Amino acid sequence: MLQQPTVARMQHTESKPAIAGFLQRRPRWAPPAPLFLLQPVLRRIVQRIAENNPDMFGRLGPHYRAVFVIDPVNLPFVMLLRPDPDDLMLVARRRDEMSEYDARISGSFLDLLMLVDGDLDGDALFFSRNLTITGNTEAVVCLRNALDDIDDSIAEEVADMFGRPGRAALTALRRMNEKRETQ
Amino acid sequence: MIRPELVCPAGTPSAMRTAVDAGADAVYCGFQNATNARNFPGLNFTVPELERAVAHAHAGGTKVLLALNTFPPAGKVDLWKEAADTGARLGVDAFIVADIGVADYIARTHPDIRLHLSVQAAASTPESIRYYCREFNVKRVVLPRILTVPEIKLMADEIPCEIETFIFGNHGLMVEGRCSLTNYITGLSTNMDGVCSPAAQVEYIKDDAGNLSTRLGEYTIDCFSCNESAGYPTICKGRYLTPAHDGPYYAFEEPISLNLSTLLPDLMKAGVTALKIEGRQRSKAYVKSVVSAYRKAVDSIMAGQDPQISDLLALTEGQKETQGAFKSKTWR
């Protein structure tokens, strides 16, 4: 009859995206990644997505105040998301600096990006163990359904904010995804 | 050979548009309440969303089938009646029903709209199907996933309505519409509340070694070692310890999905007039891949060519696929 939606990898190995490669190539003695530089960018990103897609909040039901940890496991930081239209939050944190949260969604940077972009199926990622969910499963299901109902590409919206370099980076990431899917 | 209708899942307006663009002949969907068997948080359609979606689907030549395929508890039938009245007002092409009270209401109140008998009704004999056709003017039956292709062929000769069968997606072993496993553990009924393994009671716990335990309510229903493919947190796909068996084992069914792509020509020859893809709870990426693959396969068969079947294994539960009872009654 039916089952429970979940979220989670296709059978592939991921080559390291440029940003992940850059951040991970940081020498051991170097200071932590300068997250303060990321914060205004993340704020702008989440505000732009919220402005362009106001209908998505209805699908979050009672979970719009939940704090989600988005954990790109191959990057040296996580992001905290609170999808409350009146009190939006998307901030970067080091893994050892995390405060309390309701649910955690972990996967590779490229998988998470393609998931948000509607290019990958979350359940398939879960079946292949490339996506892990812990915490409040219902909140994650609501967030997944809210994001999946957005027609336009969120990744493109974000890339457009950064002009030509943004679009070029997205094209490179998408190529990387296509390549690994055909491998 | 009749050209079969490709019936595709739509859990959100965006998924519906994706299905239409990918070549669905019909899409099925439900409201955001217990009137349908995918009453999951954040899923399904509000009334204004369905109104816009029906207009979009019809503009693309795609039919909209509204799932009202749960069983109303006593005293709550009005919710199902209101949903039917709203669907009729919005111009849906058919209702998919399971309960005889709901079927009777629609047959009397909206006699011009087609009635399809949901898989949830578990009608699997010519006698029971003929009863629904006679009493409620049912035009199509969605067959439970328990019949072989030769049995379906025999059935087609004995019933006065169209046959729809599942061709891809979740493979639940229970007699549809009668499974109470979720109810036993969570207090919520798949058949009346429309949700199996409610997300609010599902918990995933990953240990330091990377093993993933799935819990439903107070029960651990499976534990996947770090490189093992996972399945849905449904009790029918759980692995259990029992005195009758050495070690944990899949007592009912293993995580696996139905994929009938190689049986398509046989199904079409057997008289199946509609092919259903399961998965209203899945993403639009799933909808796009599966609908496009089956669109291509059906079109190539109709053109007299060998079906071109895409590899859909990555989308299957547990990354395994089966032809289930369609191929053999002893598939396990």
Ligand code: SF4
């Ligand atoms: S437990 Fe399995 S068979 Fe029962 S309703 Fe859920 S998915 Fe269907």
